[in-house]
Amino acid sequence: MIEKVQKQLQESINVKIAALSLAEKVASASQLIIQALSHGGTAFFLGNGGSAADAQHLAAELVGRFEKNRKALRAVALTTNPSTITALANDYGYENIFLRQLQALAAPGDIVIGISTGGASPNVVKALTWAKEKGIETIAMTGENGGDLARIASLLLTAPSSHTPRIQELHITWGHIICGLIEEALCSNG
Template sequence: MEPGVRHAHRNIAEAIFRESAGLALTFLEGHLDLMVLAAGAIVGALRAGRKILVFGNGGSAADAQHLAGEFVNRFLLDRPALPAIALTTDGSILTSIGNDRGYAQVFARQVEALGSAGDVAIGISTSGQSQSVVCGIETAGKMQLCTVAFTGGDGGNLVELADYTFVVPSRSTPRIQEVHATLGHALCQLVETELFGTS
């Protein structure tokens, strides 16, 4: 690799990490108390025997599956499994709903089937405008689930719909997703600590 190209690549990589770190800290300053409150709501639901439903599209679908996996299996502690379902994993359900009812209903229909009052629904959309996520959160709210939104930009339609809305102040999808991943980890650790202690 030419020295000039190597130098340019170093600058790109450094800029990515500095932007991501700075955005994470900016997000933290505006959302720390909300994180504690949302984690408390999740703990309350789990103690009451309720479950967590998580959903999103594309990279946010992967984030939903990651988050559900942390709750079901473990995050940091060896502890009892916690009930969480990613609504992004069953191809037959997703394609049948998409085919028969339209893609906007792929999460709403699953929330209707699997959700109950007192459960927690976590919808993830970097723009807050993903219609499938908006409809899923709308349905969850109507069914009296506790609703949590991970979003970005100005929060989009999700801002007015969710009980707890986390808005990453950026228009960059990759940077928003990086903060969403850290937010998911923070919520997992807060929930684990409250339910099972720190060791």
């Protein structure tokens, strides 16, 4: 059992070491969000399953606090309202649950962050496609091939792995780094 634990920890470490080469892209993603927030925009986060949890986690870090007591930042996870999600899924199909919310809430100057380990979740693809068509900046966090989101996102962060747990571990690490850079840039005076 100990060997299995060590093996999985080593795999996680190896993915993060491989991701060092993506530092510039992570900084660019941070800058896109900083730009939107500094001009009164909102950061919209979305994803399914574990990626939905990451979307909620990262939105909460911005609205609440990450490492500093500071002003609240405009961030929304489109995964948090069961009544909205189930009504939209029932009336418009599950593939439209994020799209319909963005149609109601998002505008140019905002930013949409889609999280999908395979990069092919139909509801995430539809949402980012719509955002792109409306001139809204988009960031996608995916696994190694980027899936359909590779051709849609303004900026693509591809975890160097095809193993879902390792991808998700890197996504939340990137999210924490991005939240820290946002706080540093926008909230130095509380």
